Amino acid sequence: MSGEESTASGAVAGTAAGPLAGVAAQPGVPKPDAILVADGVTRSFGGLRAVDVAHLEVQRGAITALIGPNGAGKTTLFNLLTGFDRPDSGEWSFDGRSLAGRRAHQVARSGMVRTFQLTKALSRMTVLDNMRLGAMGQAGESFWRGLIPPLWAGQEKENTARAMDLLRRFKLDAKCHEYAGSLSGGQRKLLEMARALMAQPTMVMLDEPMAGVNPALTQSLLGHVKELREEGMTVLFVEHDMDMVHDISDWVVVMGQGRVIAEGTPDSVMADPEVIDAYLGKHHDDVATDSSEGDS
Amino acid sequence: MDFLQILSSALQQALGPTMLAYAICAIGLNIHFGYAGLLNFGQAGFAAVAAYGLAISVAYLGLSFWLSLLIGLAGAVVLALLLGVPTLRLRADYLAIVTIAAAEIIRRLGRSTTFSDYTGGSDGTRPIGSFNDSFVALNPFPQGWSLDLGIIRFTRADAWVMLVGWALVAFCLLVMFLAMRSPWGRVLKGIREDEEAVRSLGKNVFSYKMQALVLGGLFGALGGFVFALARDNVQPDTFSTELTFYCYVMLILGGAARLFGPLLGAMLFWFLYNFLVGTLNDLAGLQVLPTWLLTTTKSGPLVYVLMGLGMVLLLIYRPQGILGDKRELSLDVR
Amino acid sequence: MSRDESVPDKGLSQADLEDDTAGVEVVDRSAHVAGSQGALLVADELFAGYSTDVDILHGADLYAAEGELVGIIGPNGAGKSTLLKSLFGMVRVRRGRVTLAGEEITNFKAHALVPRGVGFVPQTNNVFAQLTIEENLEMGTFLRPKRFAERFGFVTELFPTLADRRKQRAGSLSGGERQMVAMARALMMEPSVLLLDEPSAGLSPMMQDEVFAQTKRINSAGVTVVMVEQNARRCLQICDRGYVLDQGRNAYSASGTDLVNDPKVIELYLGTLARVR
Amino acid sequence: MRRFAVSLCALVGALFALLSLGATAAWAEGEQGFKGVLENKDAGDEPVPGVTLRVFDAEDNEVVTAESADDGSWEALVPEAGDYRVELDASTLPDGLVVRTGRTSTDLLRVDEGQVRNALFPLGTSVTTPGGDAPEGEETAEESTTPEEECVVDEETGEEICGGGSGWLGQWGNVIYNGLHFGLIIGLAAVGLSLIFGTMGLTNFAHGELVTFGGAATYIINVSVGLPVLVAIPAAVLLGGLFGWAQDRYFWGWLRKRGTGLVTMMIISIGVALALRYLINFIMGPNTERYTDYVRQASIDLGLFQATPKKLIVDAVAITAVVIVGLVLMYTRVGKAIRAVADNPSLAAASGINVDRVIRWVWMAGAALAALAGASLALDRGVKFDMGMQLLLLIFAAVVLGGLGTAFGAIVGALIIGVFTQVSTVWMEPQLKYVGALVVLIVVLLFRPQGILGRRERIG
Amino acid sequence: ACGGGGDETSGGDTPEGDGTLTVGTILPQTGTLAFLGPPEFAGVDLAVKEINEAGGVLGKDVVVSHKDSGDTSTDIASQSADALISEGADVVIGAASSSVSFNFMAKLNDAQIIQISPANTSPDFTTDPDAEYYYRTAPSDIIQGRVLADTIIEDGYSSVAILALQDSYGTGLADEVEKNIVGAGGEVVLKEVYDPQAAEFSAEVAAAKASGADALVLITFEEFTTLAPQLAEGGMSPEDVPWYMVDGNLSNYGDQLPEGLLDGVKGTKPGVESGEDFQEALLSVDPELNDFTYGPESYDATIIAALAAEAAGSDHPNAIKAELVGVTKEGEKCEDFASCKALLDEGKDIDYDGRSGPIEWTEEGDIAVGSIGVYQYDATNEFSLLGFETGSLD
Numbered sequence A: 001m002s003g004e005e006s007t008a009s010g011a012v013a014g015t016a017a018g019p020l021a022g023v024a025a026q027p028g029v030p031k032p033d034a035i036l037v038a039d040g041v042t043r044s045f046g047g048l049r050a051v052d053v054a055h056l057e058v059q060r061g062a063i064t065a066l067i068g069p070n071g072a073g074k075t076t077l078f079n080l081l082t083g084f085d086r087p088d089s090g091e092w093s094f095d096g097r098s099l100a101g102r103r104a105h106q107v108a109r110s111g112m113v114r115t116f117q118l119t120k121a122l123s124r125m126t127v128l129d130n131m132r133l134g135a136m137g138q139a140g141e142s143f144w145r146g147l148i149p150p151l152w153a154g155q156e157k158e159n160t161a162r163a164m165d166l167l168r169r170f171k172l173d174a175k176c177h178e179y180a181g182s183l184s185g186g187q188r189k190l191l192e193m194a195r196a197l198m199a200q201p202t203m204v205m206l207d208e209p210m211a212g213v214n215p216a217l218t219q220s221l222l223g224h225v226k227e228l229r230e231e232g233m234t235v236l237f238v239e240h241d242m243d244m245v246h247d248i249s250d251w252v253v254v255m256g257q258g259r260v261i262a263e264g265t266p267d268s269v270m271a272d273p274e275v276i277d278a279y280l281g282k283h284h285d286d287v288a289t290d291s292s293e294g295d296s
Numbered sequence B: 001m002d003f004l005q006i007l008s009s010a011l012q013q014a015l016g017p018t019m020l021a022y023a024i025c026a027i028g029l030n031i032h033f034g035y036a037g038l039l040n041f042g043q044a045g046f047a048a049v050a051a052y053g054l055a056i057s058v059a060y061l062g063l064s065f066w067l068s069l070l071i072g073l074a075g076a077v078v079l080a081l082l083l084g085v086p087t088l089r090l091r092a093d094y095l096a097i098v099t100i101a102a103a104e105i106i107r108r109l110g111r112s113t114t115f116s117d118y119t120g121g122s123d124g125t126r127p128i129g130s131f132n133d134s135f136v137a138l139n140p141f142p143q144g145w146s147l148d149l150g151i152i153r154f155t156r157a158d159a160w161v162m163l164v165g166w167a168l169v170a171f172c173l174l175v176m177f178l179a180m181r182s183p184w185g186r187v188l189k190g191i192r193e194d195e196e197a198v199r200s201l202g203k204n205v206f207s208y209k210m211q212a213l214v215l216g217g218l219f220g221a222l223g224g225f226v227f228a229l230a231r232d233n234v235q236p237d238t239f240s241t242e243l244t245f246y247c248y249v250m251l252i253l254g255g256a257a258r259l260f261g262p263l264l265g266a267m268l269f270w271f272l273y274n275f276l277v278g279t280l281n282d283l284a285g286l287q288v289l290p291t292w293l294l295t296t297t298k299s300g301p302l303v304y305v306l307m308g309l310g311m312v313l314l315l316i317y318r319p320q321g322i323l324g325d326k327r328e329l330s331l332d333v334r
Numbered sequence C: 001m002s003r004d005e006s007v008p009d010k011g012l013s014q015a016d017l018e019d020d021t022a023g024v025e026v027v028d029r030s031a032h033v034a035g036s037q038g039a040l041l042v043a044d045e046l047f048a049g050y051s052t053d054v055d056i057l058h059g060a061d062l063y064a065a066e067g068e069l070v071g072i073i074g075p076n077g078a079g080k081s082t083l084l085k086s087l088f089g090m091v092r093v094r095r096g097r098v099t100l101a102g103e104e105i106t107n108f109k110a111h112a113l114v115p116r117g118v119g120f121v122p123q124t125n126n127v128f129a130q131l132t133i134e135e136n137l138e139m140g141t142f143l144r145p146k147r148f149a150e151r152f153g154f155v156t157e158l159f160p161t162l163a164d165r166r167k168q169r170a171g172s173l174s175g176g177e178r179q180m181v182a183m184a185r186a187l188m189m190e191p192s193v194l195l196l197d198e199p200s201a202g203l204s205p206m207m208q209d210e211v212f213a214q215t216k217r218i219n220s221a222g223v224t225v226v227m228v229e230q231n232a233r234r235c236l237q238i239c240d241r242g243y244v245l246d247q248g249r250n251a252y253s254a255s256g257t258d259l260v261n262d263p264k265v266i267e268l269y270l271g272t273l274a275r276v277r
Numbered sequence D: 001m002r003r004f005a006v007s008l009c010a011l012v013g014a015l016f017a018l019l020s021l022g023a024t025a026a027w028a029e030g031e032q033g034f035k036g037v038l039e040n041k042d043a044g045d046e047p048v049p050g051v052t053l054r055v056f057d058a059e060d061n062e063v064v065t066a067e068s069a070d071d072g073s074w075e076a077l078v079p080e081a082g083d084y085r086v087e088l089d090a091s092t093l094p095d096g097l098v099v100r101t102g103r104t105s106t107d108l109l110r111v112d113e114g115q116v117r118n119a120l121f122p123l124g125t126s127v128t129t130p131g132g133d134a135p136e137g138e139e140t141a142e143e144s145t146t147p148e149e150e151c152v153v154d155e156e157t158g159e160e161i162c163g164g165g166s167g168w169l170g171q172w173g174n175v176i177y178n179g180l181h182f183g184l185i186i187g188l189a190a191v192g193l194s195l196i197f198g199t200m201g202l203t204n205f206a207h208g209e210l211v212t213f214g215g216a217a218t219y220i221i222n223v224s225v226g227l228p229v230l231v232a233i234p235a236a237v238l239l240g241g242l243f244g245w246a247q248d249r250y251f252w253g254w255l256r257k258r259g260t261g262l263v264t265m266m267i268i269s270i271g272v273a274l275a276l277r278y279l280i281n282f283i284m285g286p287n288t289e290r291y292t293d294y295v296r297q298a299s300i301d302l303g304l305f306q307a308t309p310k311k312l313i314v315d316a317v318a319i320t321a322v323v324i325v326g327l328v329l330m331y332t333r334v335g336k337a338i339r340a341v342a343d344n345p346s347l348a349a350a351s352g353i354n355v356d357r358v359i360r361w362v363w364m365a366g367a368a369l370a371a372l373a374g375a376s377l378a379l380d381r382g383v384k385f386d387m388g389m390q391l392l393l394l395i396f397a398a399v400v401l402g403g404l405g406t407a408f409g410a411i412v413g414a415l416i417i418g419v420f421t422q423v424s425t426v427w428m429e430p431q432l433k434y435v436g437a438l439v440v441l442i443v444v445l446l447f448r449p450q451g452i453l454g455r456r457e458r459i460g
Numbered sequence E: 001a002c003g004g005g006g007d008e009t010s011g012g013d014t015p016e017g018d019g020t021l022t023v024g025t026i027l028p029q030t031g032t033l034a035f036l037g038p039p040e041f042a043g044v045d046l047a048v049k050e051i052n053e054a055g056g057v058l059g060k061d062v063v064v065s066h067k068d069s070g071d072t073s074t075d076i077a078s079q080s081a082d083a084l085i086s087e088g089a090d091v092v093i094g095a096a097s098s099s100v101s102f103n104f105m106a107k108l109n110d111a112q113i114i115q116i117s118p119a120n121t122s123p124d125f126t127t128d129p130d131a132e133y134y135y136r137t138a139p140s141d142i143i144q145g146r147v148l149a150d151t152i153i154e155d156g157y158s159s160v161a162i163l164a165l166q167d168s169y170g171t172g173l174a175d176e177v178e179k180n181i182v183g184a185g186g187e188v189v190l191k192e193v194y195d196p197q198a199a200e201f202s203a204e205v206a207a208a209k210a211s212g213a214d215a216l217v218l219i220t221f222e223e224f225t226t227l228a229p230q231l232a233e234g235g236m237s238p239e240d241v242p243w244y245m246v247d248g249n250l251s252n253y254g255d256q257l258p259e260g261l262l263d264g265v266k267g268t269k270p271g272v273e274s275g276e277d278f279q280e281a282l283l284s285v286d287p288e289l290n291d292f293t294y295g296p297e298s299y300d301a302t303i304i305a306a307l308a309a310e311a312a313g314s315d316h317p318n319a320i321k322a323e324l325v326g327v328t329k330e331g332e333k334c335e336d337f338a339s340c341k342a343l344l345d346e347g348k349d350i351d352y353d354g355r356s357g358p359i360e361w362t363e364e365g366d367i368a369v370g371s372i373g374v375y376q377y378d379a380t381n382e383f384s385l386l387g388f389e390t391g392s393l394d
């Protein structure tokens, strides 16, 4: 059983890594088809340089993991790229268009949608309404058209169907009419991610989407993320769960103290002594070995 | 003690023009606070600007009634923009204090002697002239007619104001109904809960908040018109913060974020108030209670004491308001 | 039927219980009854919830003997956090009882439990955002300020970043850094019973190792630990006993290693991902 | 100008007896017209005899003429009621004397039957204009009669006193001092409001009534019980604290336990405010009442400004109170507990803090501070049932201006609000003084949206 | 203005009322003028008591219904007006404050209900188009302003500062005083309109001080209690600069203010001395009264309305209206309800002379010749009469 799994996921990783196959594993390396390109993005808080990214590219249609020790600046980088914070300096472009100085909602509209590490459930709205809110380009979201239901009812129906579909995958369908404020910590994470997917973004940026999510569910969701990639979505996600990173990512970027310190395929990065030293820690392998021992 | 009399005058106020003016203002607040989570404590300011806009345009500038109505509405829109542009990016509490301050500034400027040539000063616009002639002229009810509803009666003039007032209430509620169950309303509710989250989904939060502020402000303006037309006078002190406070009370009593909440709250509020006034004044007249407790001159304060207590008790035992949903309150949204 | 033996005095509620559990497999509580004899922390058949009409916990059991490390795993929304909160007096227990060292503490307020040696790290909102890191840690020794210096030394040894940033406000920290503060605050207290709600969430692998290792170490020093984890496999590996909670009830309970290897548990709760490597 | 007023004082006392006698005597039946007394104001009110006065009717026909007698008095009676004016013939004035107002004729005045009205031609050596500004009219060159110097020589010590309420410096000194004083009082109330908001998240619209409570309690202890104000104020502050404690013990705490939402509580507080305010009205009536002591104290001159001793003592007490609150918050365990509860109540409970007790403490302290504010304010303005409510907006403004939930911010905000209400009167009419303060509030928030001492939150 | 009243009442077609004269009051129970409420209510109650003791109006007892007027910051007054309209009141007594009266006057006017204010003195009512059903027993401030100014001029003060509260009464009276001071050769060096709701008045005090005036006119309501000591503390006590007070604040302060503070201060107040007996009678209605300001005017307003109803033989407002002005002038003089009624029963034309003065109404419903009392305070802060001054409107 484990063998099958292992090869299956390996195969998936292999195919997707196709375009990235020849790319050198070094920080700031250019990608064959970069959708997001950032240059010289910096942000300081007081004396602390939280983000200092000289150059970073994210491959279109691939799943890229962003890892790094706590406080490395991953979330701050997300905030900067998506317009939730202003950098001290820097330029970046998404899908060929510069995004520097754009406001958060404009960034989202251009197709780059993010989730939050500390979840933001819309408490006094139902789970389903949370989801529906995620859909982009709704006619009824303009005041005047909103007043005339026939103009948006059809679209609403489609969105609801899609929302229910996603909720089912995220095991939240039973809760769809509950207020989102009554969800448990993990369920909020799930909702956060599902809502972002409602927007059908070109690129989704997930900030630790699976922290606190039950492993069994995580696994099935990873399958869904892979499907999304097959449909052409680009995924950039922050994660501390190395098993997960290893399982689905095509490319891994490592940050440390605000900088990109390493890049490469999952295997190459996790073998990088610098990364092990700064991030993974020496115990990591032991525990992993422990676990496989336990299984066999 | 004449209970029928007390009941009828309480009912009269629960249906009459003042209630309508408050209800319309409160419906506006429902958009702001109930749906969009904007803590607007300056609804009185919107009503005041519109009422002054109307009164000054007609009585001082001599413009036509209809044009002046538009000017009043435009005044409310401009106020919303002025307040919104700087504050809608801030935390909700700041909007509260800025709006309360703005409303007070408007009221104090209105009553100051400095501008009394235009505003008429503290007695209202009466000195600069009447402005509701065109409105009165439109009164469809025949001279000498009065609206007789069994135990309550309204004069012809009041009936006309009420016809318009109830039509406006219906109109506002219809707009609310349509707007709030549309995706537009959903975005507003989302903003109420967490604007960053909504922003991350590609909605222009600022623009939505502004739309909500303007729409609610326009409703406030309509309320202001009802106030002004019912009295043919714009008295600055009727637009004090008390007006806004009472609107909040009505909103919460009826149930925030419920379509009929503010209307029901306003009716209940004025009914209770006038019921208490009638009962206490009658009791005072009968001299059945000891004089340390109740005399004619003490019944005024006592009405408010009881009114305050009544509000408190209602809210304690029905915190979600009459129409509200209890489930919402169990969520901690601090 | 087994219920009758364990709670003979609760005949009155029998009917409700059966209503509740109609159609669902009847859990055998005898193991719990046996194990909980003399245990330090015992929760018997807890019913608890947030809004007045809905129970989230439907008769959850739990015990932890002195010096034991107990893990709780389960799907999202199972009621794990609710269970911890109801042990700690933050969610009202409607039925059932909680005892600590033989003393009934059902529905005791949190602040009354802290002096009894119970420490708690919540899952969310677990730092004082407006206070500095140092002040956050001071809150850990609120009841025994004299111990601050010593404990501070100990805790910052575990999480050196905290010492470097002692004047930074916790609200501006990264997610992982906050988690460290939260954990550190609880460790400041020197509790005899420690309730941890997903202490490793958001931490880098290295820090996770640290947290698990330290939890084990603290536990070895005699502290009873009850920990909820989604990092289930890691958790079960270090714990003495584990519970699987589902829909507010105990679904499984066994020693940690037994659970890790139980195919049913793996399929439903642990997933197979972690075995890939 | 001041010296003039002072020298006038002496005269006034003497004049009163005379004039009040004259007043009753003047209302004789059957004759009507005008009367007056001509005096040289610049020569100790020396009477000016022999000046001719003419009375004209509405059509400008001369009706009667009169001449001032040796004591300066004159009377010109007209045959029937109507509108008339009196004109003084300037050519008949002794050399060097002019009408100080520059006006030698009155307006048309209504004279009713049997009414002898007064007309006034204040005489002097020069024309003066209000407020000691540059004189206008023909005699612009001449010096004004009122001294304009900013420094006055103290007659006894021979020292020069500058400022002290006169002149430019003094005006600013006084304005700013009054602002700071007012700000401190607002600040006392604002700290409490801010603490309560911080710890339990309640926007307490009934805070103004806690202020009133302080004043009313002092008044009742002082007047009804008969204790001196010096005893009554501490007692009232104590009672205020007790009242706050009881409010939380029996009301707000109970609501918290029932799980009442914060918005609902906010609206409940509006109801509480209404009930309390009118309860106080019910008990002590609708009027402004004054304590028995310290109602009228002589101001002392402190160089840059003048102040009554009671104000200075209030300042000292307020500053002490605020500093103590600050020290308690910063350095004591209670203070830390308060800040912890303000930040995250459930986590505070998990740290062993009795959250309810802390909130009760805060209520007690907040209410005591508010009572102190009320009692101090009433020293100055008297006690009235709505005095607190009238302050509430300014208190809120102070809290927000300083940064919500930061106790120090509330003080800073209060001082700014206080100073601006006063300073704005330099340019604006006093009736608009709150407008000035509120405009400042809005402007400050535009540039520092999180308030002066507030901090921005991080996102994500 | 009231147009002649000739349209419906001459002859037999007097409008029919319901037979009972219903008197409503809209007087301050709360708000900034609440301190004037008690004497006013007592005045109305006393009048009603005397009327009913004398057999009532048209053979039936007069019914009274008291309502609160609040102040301008609340909308109570117009609610009260609505309530009274629906209760079928024929006459409404009120309000105290001119500003408040303006707020509901039009309402009563539309409903054709008589309004008689016992205390409104703002000159604006005389000319207001909505004042057709509006009457008052207090004289316009045109007269008080004239008398006050005269008193000041007579005392020899040429440069005067005025502090006036911001409302129609305050600014209206201030204008009248200014007009007359300037007219008589004096100067008004400062006319400061202040916000009566301010928490403290240091800026106003400073402005008064800086003006260098040699007399100070204080047109205030009860915030006088706040303002007066602050003025004294700011170097503007009556010893520094003599004060002049008006009806809004002329009250027996007793030990409410420090002894001697008001010693020698003068003030004016409309109305004649109502006499010990009358004051006793008021006290018997409300033993807690401590002064009687506008009590007589309220009493008179009620009596006049009752007499007019008697004279018209109907309690319908329009019938009363036709007689109102008539009963106050040109006829046989009488001074209380019983004797006036007796005269009416004999079919005579009466001229009611009230407790507040002789009361002759102009066609606008204004007091034609008003008596203004000039009073002076002694060291115990109680005022006593110096004399009366009358003035007429035209």
Ligand SMILES: Nc1ncnc2c1ncn2[C@@H]1O[C@H](COP(=O)(O)OP(=O)(O)OP(=O)(O)O)[C@@H](O)[C@H]1O
Pocket (backbone or CB within 6 Å): A045, A046, A048, A050, A068, A069, A070, A071, A072, A073, A074, A075, A076, A077, A117, C172, C173, C174, C175, C176, C177, C202, D457, D458
């Ligand atoms: N507003 C702020 N003020 C001060 N420091 C900040 C602020 N925001 C972030 N920082 C600091 O910047 C650094 C980077 O934070 P960031 O949240 O980006 O880390 P991260 O890589 O996402 O970490 P984690 O994995 O723990 O989430 C942290 O050390 C944090 O303390």
Ligand SMILES: Nc1ncnc2c1ncn2[C@@H]1O[C@H](COP(=O)(O)OP(=O)(O)OP(=O)(O)O)[C@@H](O)[C@H]1O
Pocket (backbone or CB within 6 Å): A181, A182, A183, A184, A185, A186, A187, A188, A212, A214, B330, B331, B332, C050, C051, C056, C074, C075, C076, C077, C078, C079, C080, C081, C082, C083, C123, C230
């Ligand atoms: N404040 C609340 N109000 C109402 N319902 C709640 C609240 N918090 C949690 N719930 C509900 O209680 C159930 C259990 O929640 P709990 O937080 O205990 O789950 P959990 O097992 O800790 O899940 P997770 O692993 O996701 O943290 C969930 O279904 C959730 O919807």
Ligand SMILES: CC(C)C[C@H](N)C(=O)O
Pocket (backbone or CB within 6 Å): E033, E036, E096, E097, E098, E099, E119, E120, E121, E122, E169, E247, E248, E249, E294
């Ligand atoms: C009661 C009075 C002082 C009222 C005042 N005369 C006014 O007209 O407003």
Ligand SMILES: [Mg+2]
Pocket (backbone or CB within 6 Å): A074, A075, A076, A117, A207, C174, C175, C176
């Ligand atoms: Mg992060």
Ligand SMILES: [Mg+2]
Pocket (backbone or CB within 6 Å): A184, A185, A186, C080, C081, C082, C123, C197
């Ligand atoms: Mg949980």
